Amino acid sequence: MSIVKINVLNVPAEQREVLEKRFASRAGAVENSDGFEWFELLRPVEGTDDYLVYTRWRDEASFQAWMEGPMKAAHQGGGDRPKPAASGSSVWSFEVVQQAAPKSA
Numbered sequence: 391m392s393i394v395k396i397n398v399l400n401v402p403a404e405q406r407e408v409l410e411k412r413f414a415s416r417a418g419a420v421e422n423s424d425g426f427e428w429f430e431l432l433r434p435v436e437g438t439d440d441y442l443v444y445t446r447w448r449d450e451a452s453f454q455a456w457m458e459g460p461m462k463a464a465h466q467g468g469g470d471r472p473k474p475a476a477s478g479s480s481v482w483s484f485e486v487v488q489q490a491a492p493k494s495a
């Protein structure tokens with residue numbers, strides 16, 4: 391099954407709007423990447439102050455291919471560019487073990 395990569399962004403309260411605006415004008419390139427399945431920007435409401443950038447991929451190779459190419463362009467220079475909106479980040483990796491969707495009526 392698929393894999394999930396979550397980028398965890400520590401965002402100071404006063405930078406939340408800046409971060410969300412930046413995502414609102416994101417490159418939109420990930421949608422065209424082979425093996426890309428899903429993206430969500432998750433805003434914290436309770437239990438954490440971290441934003442989660444949820445991405446789901448067909449397999450690890452698809453994610454790695456995106457990281458090595460389109461990801462850098464989507465981040466306008468990759469890790470070299472200062473990212474003032476977030477004060478830190480880390481990536482969580484998961485394998486999808488089970489999944490369900492609503493039954494169509």
Ligand code: HEM
Binds near residue numbers: 429
């Ligand atoms: C150094 C760590 C990172 C920071 C601070 C960061 C922050 C951001 C920001 C602010 C944007 C909005 C566009 C922009 O202004 O550049 C963005 C786009 C995005 N980020 Fe990251 N990011 C990081 C690494 C990652 C990683 C490792 C992933 C993989 C899970 C990821 C997934 C995405 C996706 C899917 C988009 C949308 C790209 C598109 O529209 O094509 N980011 N990121």
